[in-house]
Structures are given as C-alpha cells and as structure tokens.
Amino acid sequence: MSGEDLATLLQDGWGYHDTQSERLAGELEAAAMPVPAALLARFVFVATHTAGEHLGDWPRARRLAEPALEGHQPDAATALIWGRVSVTQLLAGDPIAATATELACLDAAGDGMTAALIEMRFMLISMLTGCGRAAEAAGLYDAALSLARAAGESAPHRSIAIASNNLASELLEAPARTPEGDRLMRAAAEAAHVHWLKCGDWVNDETALQLRAAVANVLGDPGEAIRLADAGLAIIAANSARPIDTAFLHLARANAWRALGEPAKAQTALGLADQAAEAAPSAALKAWYLDVRGKAPAAA
Numbered sequence: 232m233s234g235e236d237l238a239t240l241l242q243d244g245w246g247y248h249d250t251q252s253e254r255l256a257g258e259l260e261a262a263a264m265p266v267p268a269a270l271l272a273r274f275v276f277v278a279t280h281t282a283g284e285h286l287g288d289w290p291r292a293r294r295l296a297e298p299a300l301e302g303h304q305p306d307a308a309t310a311l312i313w314g315r316v317s318v319t320q321l322l323a324g325d326p327i328a329a330t331a332t333e334l335a336c337l338d339a340a341g342d343g344m345t346a347a348l349i350e351m352r353f354m355l356i357s358m359l360t361g362c363g364r365a366a367e368a369a370g371l372y373d374a375a376l377s378l379a380r381a382a383g384e385s386a387p388h389r390s391i392a393i394a395s396n397n398l399a400s401e402l403l404e405a406p407a408r409t410p411e412g413d414r415l416m417r418a419a420a421e422a423a424h425v426h427w428l429k430c431g432d433w434v435n436d437e438t439a440l441q442l443r444a445a446v447a448n449v450l451g452d453p454g455e456a457i458r459l460a461d462a463g464l465a466i467i468a469a470n471s472a473r474p475i476d477t478a479f480l481h482l483a484r485a486n487a488w489r490a491l492g493e494p495a496k497a498q499t500a501l502g503l504a505d506q507a508a509e510a511a512p513s514a515a516l517k518a519w520y521l522d523v524r525g526k527a528p529a530a531a
Contacts (some may be wrong), residue, residue: 234267241273248277252285259295266299272312279319284361289323298452305339313339313473314351318358349379350387357394365401369415372398376422388430395423396442403445420446433470437463441476444483454489460484475516478508479523486527 232240240262244255259278266274276295283292296316305313313336321329326501333351335531340347352375359368379386399419402412424439440463447456460483467480481504488497501524508520 232262232264234270236415237262237266237270237274239263241270241277243279244281246479248281249285252281252328256282256286256288256291256295265302268303268309271299271303271309275312275315279358280361283322284358285320285458286406287362289319289362292319293323293325305335307339307341307343308341310339310347311350315354318351318354321355322358322362327498343384343385346387347384349375349382350390352378353387353390353394355378357390357397360394360397366403367400368398368489369412372415372419376418386426388426392401392423392426392430392435392439395419395426399423399446401441403442403449417446417450433466434473437473437476437480440466441479441483444480444487448483448486448490451490453490456483456487460487472510474507474510474512475520478504478511478520480494480504481507482520482524483528489528 240258244258248255255277259274259281260528278295278299279292281292282295283289286292293316296319300316303309307526313332317332317336319328320326320332335353337344337347352371355374356368357372359365359371372395376391379391396419399416402408402416402419405412408416419444420439424443426434426437427435440459444456444459444463460480463480464477467477476500481500485497485500485504488494488500504520504524508517508524511517511520
C-alpha cells in the first residue's frame with residue numbers, strides 16, 4: 232500500500248470507524264507498511280482509537296501502533312505521538328514499555344515537558360472513558376485537573392476540554408451515580424467549558440453550555456439549566472444556524488420547565504425543539520434527537 236492509499240484509508244475509514252470498527256482495524260493491519268512521517272499522528276490516533284476504545288482490544292491497538300513508530304524519532308512537534316503509544320501500552324498491560332515510551336515523549340518535549348505530561352494523563356482519562364471504563368477515569372480526574380490548574384496557561388487546554396467533555400457525558404448517561412459521581416460530573420462539565428473557552432470557538436462554547444444544561448437538569452437545578460440553555464441559544468443566534476444543537480438546548484429548557492411545574496412552558500419549549508430537529512442536516516442526527524427526546528421527562 233502506498234502512502235497515498237494509506238491516507239485515503241485513514242480518511243475514508245474514519246467515516247465508519249465507530250460502526251465498523253472490526254473492519255477498519257483489519258484494514259489497518261493489512262496495510263502493514265512503513266508509515267510516512269506526515270501520516271504518523273493520524274495513523275496512531277485512528278488505530279488506537281478504533282482497536283482500543285471501540286473494540287476494547289488494547290493489545291491489538293498496541294500491535295498496530297508500535298510498528299508505526301519504527302524509523303521515526305520523536306521531537307518537540309511529534310512527542311505526543313509517543314505519548315499516545317505509551318498510554319496504549321499501559322492499557323495493554325505493559326507498564327515497563329509504557330514508561331520507556333513516556334520517557335521518550337518527555338525527553339523530546341523539551342521545555343514543553345510539563346504540558347506533555349499533563350496531556351498524557353488526560354489522554355489516559357479520555358481513552359479509559361472511550362472504552363467504557365469511566366469509573367477508572369474518574370479516579371484520576373481530580374488529580375489531573377489539579378495539575379492542569381497549576382500549569383496555568385501552559386496547560387494543554389484542548390485535551391483537557393475533550394477528556395472532561397467525554398467524562399461528563401459518560402457520567403450523564405450512566406444508569407446510576409453516587410453523590411461523588413454527581414460532583415465529578417458537574418466538575419468535568421464545567422472544566423470542559425472553561426478549557427474550550429481558552430482554545431475553542433463559538434460552537435465549542437455553545438455545546439459546552441448544552442452539556443452543562445443537561446447536567447444541571449439531572450442534578451435537580453432547573454433554574455440553572457434554563458440559564459445555561461438560554462446562553463447557548465443566544466450564542467447560536469449571534470452566529471449561525473445549528474439545528475441539532477438548538478433542538479437539544481430547547482429540550483433542556485423543556486425538561487427544566489417541567490421540573491419547575493410549568494407544563495405549558497415545557498410544551499412550548501418541546502415544540503421548538505422538535506421544530507429545530509426537523510431542520511437537522513442528516514437522518515442520523517434526527518434519530519439521535521428522537522432517541523434522547525424519548526427518554527426526556529418533558530416528552531411524557
């Protein structure tokens with residue numbers, strides 16, 4: 232397989248990596264070629280995300296990722312590729328190899344060593360969450376977030392935002408939570424918003440508000456949910472149409488109004504949510520909305 236063919240596989244494969252994970256993992260294994268430097272980061276991410284997070288097969292993810300590093304040396308720009316392989320080795324059950332690869336990452340990171348170390352910790356949190364091990368990720372989260380706060384503006388804001396968003400979302404969907412799980416869910420949702428504001432755009436801002444509104448509802452704070460949802464809707468109104476996000480923000484408002492004993496306002500908000508969802512650009516997004524709507528108290 233040529234480098235051009237591998238680039239096409241990585242691009243096309245991402246479109247079905249979550250629904251046909253076994254297929255893509257097999258295709259990446261069959262590619263069996265030296266990975267060009269320009270594709271190294273993408274290959275390692277897609278391979279470990281697909282085999283590790285979606286299939287839960289970390290030894291397989293390791294077997295895909297390690298050979299890709301052959302012929303390459305980490306530098307300040309690529310160090311975190313080694314960082315991701317280190318986390319994969321750890322989850323595959325080889326802490327010695329993981330530590331050696333982590334040290335290669337930190338050495339290459341140079342002055343960015345602290346940020347690289349923090350990013351690897353949030354990689355671990357995100358990868359644990361992605362393969363259904365959110366409870367283990369939760370056990371690391373507070374300490375990692377404390378380390379990130381101490382790093383200030385040098386912290387890897389995007390990785391923190393992604394890991395925090397994913398953890399809060401998983402806890403939100405959990406069938407049951409403890410009071411500690413509730414606290415952590417709120418903290419992660421708030422941290423995701425804080426760090427998206429440092430590195431993201433208006434879409435990241437309004438989707439973070441959407442998550443926080445959903446969290447506020449399940450934690451029994453409908454007034455806060457309405458405030459957050461209204462803020463998200465205002466951001467969309469000031470920028471550009473986002474039908475499915477608009478639908479979810481109105482659905483959060485509907486749930487909150489119902490909790491406040493305002494059925495008429497809840498029904499109005501639900502109607503606005505349904506109307507927005509009709510304009511969603513794909514059938515998959517509409518189906519997602521209908522699935523969430525069917526579970527919502529306001530739909531009763």
